[in-house]
Amino acid sequence: MSINIKQSVRCPKCSEMSDVTVWSSVTAADSPDLKADILGGRLNMFRCPSCDTTALMPQPMLYTDDEKRLMISFMPTNDPVEKQQLYEKIVSSSRESGELNSLEGYNLRFVNGYNELLEKLLIFDNGYNDKAIEVIKLMILSQDVDKSDQRDCRFGKSDDGNIEFMIHDFIENMVYSSYVPVETYDTVYRSLIESGMKPYSFDWEIVDGAYATRLLNGFNNNF
């Protein structure tokens, strides 16, 4: 069930007060409009009616897609220490409540940035597994090792037998596209499954570049 809360917010720029509807829970099946809002970058975004300033509300949000067996816990923060604390909290509260038993076969993801949330939705909507996608993103970034620290790679879209990735270079201030054939994805996915990766979660997981690095190290150690 999708759940919202109404909040009165003071604009950080012009101090005008306005009411904002923030969503703490969004379920894909009964709220296609809210899902479209997430993909359009509008969900839980504050927009000041008098000066047009926009800002993401610091509201945790749980996204559930039962058809795709996907749950994403979105807890906005840029602080790595807070991120770790929030992650440990969700893991322990899920264990205590016993809810993990009812989520067998689900992919449970923990994300902290809006772009990550959006990217996860796109990846699963296109029928891909984000663990294999993260490995491919590492492979793309490693093609230009000298610049991998100044670049961010994101899933873009999938069509004509290719997956498009967007590479943002913060120093050059440029965005590049990189195309990977779906067959490459299939090969990577199959290799990961054969090396023991599970296509679903046993617990909440942070699936990012660091996760993919650990996955690859484990994978290489097997050979």
Ligand SMILES: [Zn+2]
């Ligand atoms: Zn304002």
